[in-house]
Amino acid sequence: xxxxxxxxxxxxxxxxxxxxxxxxxxxxxxxxxxxxxxxxxxxxxxxxxxxxxxxxxxxxxxxxxxxxxxxxxxxxxxxxxxxxxxxxxxxxxxxxxxxxxxxxxxxxxxxxxxxxxxxxxxxxxxxxxxxxxxxxxxxxxxxxxxxxxxxxxxxxxxxxxxxxxxxxxxxxxxxxxxxxxxxxxxxxxxxxxxxxxxxxxxxxxxxxxxxxxxxxxxxxxxxxxxxxxxxxxxxxxxxxxxxxx
Amino acid sequence: xxxxxxxxxxxxxxxxxxxxxxxxxxxxxxxxxxxxxxxxxxxxxxxxxxxxxxxxxxxxxxxxxxxxxxxxxxxxxxxxxxxxxxxxxxxxxxxxxxxxxxxxxxxxxxxxxxxxxxxxxxxxxxxxxxxxxxxxxxxxxxxxxxxxxxxxxxxxxxxxxxxxxxxxxxxxxxxxxxxxxxxxxxxxxxxxxxxxxxxxxxxxxxxxxxxxxxxxxxxxxxxxxxxxxxxxxxxxxxxxxxxxx
Numbered sequence: 001x002x003x004x005x006x007x008x009x010x011x012x013x014x015x016x017x018x019x020x021x022x023x024x025x026x027x028x029x030x031x032x033x034x035x036x037x038x039x040x041x042x043x044x045x046x047x048x049x050x051x052x053x054x055x056x057x058x059x060x061x062x063x064x065x066x067x068x069x070x071x072x073x074x075x076x077x078x079x080x081x082x083x084x085x086x087x088x089x090x091x092x093x094x095x096x097x098x099x100x101x102x103x104x105x106x107x108x109x110x111x112x113x114x115x116x117x118x119x120x121x122x123x124x125x126x127x128x129x130x131x132x133x134x135x136x137x138x139x140x141x142x143x144x145x146x147x148x149x150x151x152x153x154x155x156x157x158x159x160x161x162x163x164x165x166x167x168x169x170x171x172x173x174x175x176x177x178x179x180x181x182x183x184x185x186x187x188x189x190x191x192x193x194x195x196x197x198x199x200x201x202x203x204x205x206x207x208x209x210x211x212x213x214x215x216x217x218x219x220x221x222x223x224x225x226x227x228x229x230x231x232x233x234x235x236x237x238x239x240x241x242x243x244x245x
Numbered sequence: 246x247x248x249x250x251x252x253x254x255x256x257x258x259x260x261x262x263x264x265x266x267x268x269x270x271x272x273x274x275x276x277x278x279x280x281x282x283x284x285x286x287x288x289x290x291x292x293x294x295x296x297x298x299x300x301x302x303x304x305x306x307x308x309x310x311x312x313x314x315x316x317x318x319x320x321x322x323x324x325x326x327x328x329x330x331x332x333x334x335x336x337x338x339x340x341x342x343x344x345x346x347x348x349x350x351x352x353x354x355x356x357x358x359x360x361x362x363x364x365x366x367x368x369x370x371x372x373x374x375x376x377x378x379x380x381x382x383x384x385x386x387x388x389x390x391x392x393x394x395x396x397x398x399x400x401x402x403x404x405x406x407x408x409x410x411x412x413x414x415x416x417x418x419x420x421x422x423x424x425x426x427x428x429x430x431x432x433x434x435x436x437x438x439x440x441x442x443x444x445x446x447x448x449x450x451x452x453x454x455x456x457x458x459x460x461x462x463x464x465x466x467x468x469x470x471x472x473x474x475x476x477x478x479x480x481x482x483x484x485x486x487x488x489x490x
Contacts, residue, residue, distance in 0.1 A: 108432075110432055110433070110434050111434065111435065114435075115434060115435035115436065123435075124431065124432055124433075126432055152431050152432055154432075159432065162430045162431075162432050163432060165427070165428070165430070166430050166432060166433050166434065166437040167432075167434045167436070167437060169422070169425075169427070169437075169440075170434065170436045170437045170440050171436075172479070173418060173422075173440065174436070175479055176472070176475045176476050176479050177414070177418075177472075177475070179475040179478050179479055180414075180471055180472055180474075180475035181471075182410070182414070183410070185407045185410070185411050186369065186397050186407075187353075187355055187369055187371055187397055187399075187404065187407050187408060187411060187412075188355070188369075188411050189355050189356065189360060189411065189412045189415065190356065190359075190360035190368075190446075191360065191412070191415040191416075191419070191443050191446055191447060192411040192412060192414075192415045194439050194442065194443050195414075195415050195418065195443055197439065198436050198439055198440055198443075201435075201436055202436060211483065211486045214483050215483070215486065215487060224480070226425055226426075227421070227422075227425055228476070229425075230421045230422070230424040230425035231421050231473070231476070233424050234417070234420055234421050234424055235469070238456065238459050238460070241456045241460065242460060
């Protein structure tokens with residue numbers, strides 16, 4: 001089995017190396033010159049686009065235009081998968097842009113170079129079948145399972161709803177506290193230390209990921225509103241308490 | 246050395262047991278009938294108020310009235326310490342209400358039953374001297390050190406400024422996310438799991454602690470405003486990004 005990874009940014013490099021640990025031949029290409037990640041061979045774009053399984057690891061906001069650019073060059077028997085952190089739009093783009101005959105699967109590995117630093121065993125990967133499930137789907141599913149990943153299958157909408165209120169809110173809180181200028185302090189409680197780690201980890205990811213998570217998840221706006229409403233409620237409750245005195 | 250703990254709420258019970266591990270005789274009393282925490286003997290209020298060191302472990306918002314009620318009954322040679330999570334007001338109350346001759350120390354153990362569940366070694370305790378430092382201060386300081394605590398000495402204002410932007414913001418975020426109805430999800434990222442733990446831990450503490458942290462810390466209001474400003478900035482930045490399309 002030959003796996004291609006298209007895109008070697010922070011996530012793509014990490015993901016390609018992780019895939020290589022499962023024993024398949026992993027090749028990768030990147031817009032800009034890039035060192036080969038561990039266990040991965042750099043290859044020409046054309047070879048990558050003809051692998052048995054082709055993973056796109058590009059920014060959500062670039063995925064549509066990348067697909068339009070390369071779709072004609074993708075092998076007829078190549079299975080196409082995305083790895084975007086939102087699923088409704090990327091799956092829609094794959095359906096619209098790729099030929100009907102191309103076998104398509106949407107995935108979201110719910111981890112990255114920080115959270116997967118010490119191994120990915122037990123970490124979740126979401127799979128949303130786009131083409132009817134057959135042996136090609138089952139083969140890559142088994143490959144993920146062999147890497148120790150926990151496979152969760154759901155619809156694109158289900159994923160985005162859950163992700164807006166988990167990954168989405170985490171990144172929003174992380175970026176907000178960063179903007180607030182949170183600093184380490186000697187008198188940090190354990191809770192504050194944990195919060196600082198979340199800030200560091202979310203802000204380690206490219207800012208574009210943050211924008212894309214908020215912009216391309218159909219439930220993100222509702223999530224942000226619900227966070228603002230919750231803040232108002234807490235502030236009102238504090239005001240009520242003060243009025244008691 | 247005999248140590249008295251006045252108040253056996255969630256924090257007081259935990260703190261009394263922790264103190265007992267250092268080898269001193271620890272006695273405690275409580276408004277409502279209460280089982281003796283491990284290693285601690287329940288005693289009459291009068292005996293507790295005459296211990297060598299007397300720790301108050303009562304809600305910040307009750308501390309002033311409790312002090313007024315019992316100050317005449319405190320032993321002349323008893324060293325009085327508070328354990329409140331804010332320091333400016335409690336220190337002011339001790340100065341104003343207790344006799345000038347009473348030896349006073351303000352403290353804030355920066356941990357509790359959750360964060361100290363697996364031991365307190367290396368966890369910080371803040372000490373703000375109120376009376377001029379002498380052997381009585383040094384004796385309890387050594388006792389804290391013997392328990393493995395990391396001692397941090399600072400002024401009451403310094404503590405409150407740092408605490409508003411660390412413990413204060415952590416509790417505010419925890420309560421807000423709870424109000425938003427955060428739920429565990431199968432697709433939780435590691436970051437989201439960490440955030441959920443912070444929510445659970447802050448909301449395990451009594452709600453009164455949350456109100457008091459916000460109300461009695463002179464810097465809490467400024468912290469909350471600065472959090473709101475940061476949210477506005479992040480939302481504006483997201484709107485700018487959307488306008489690019």
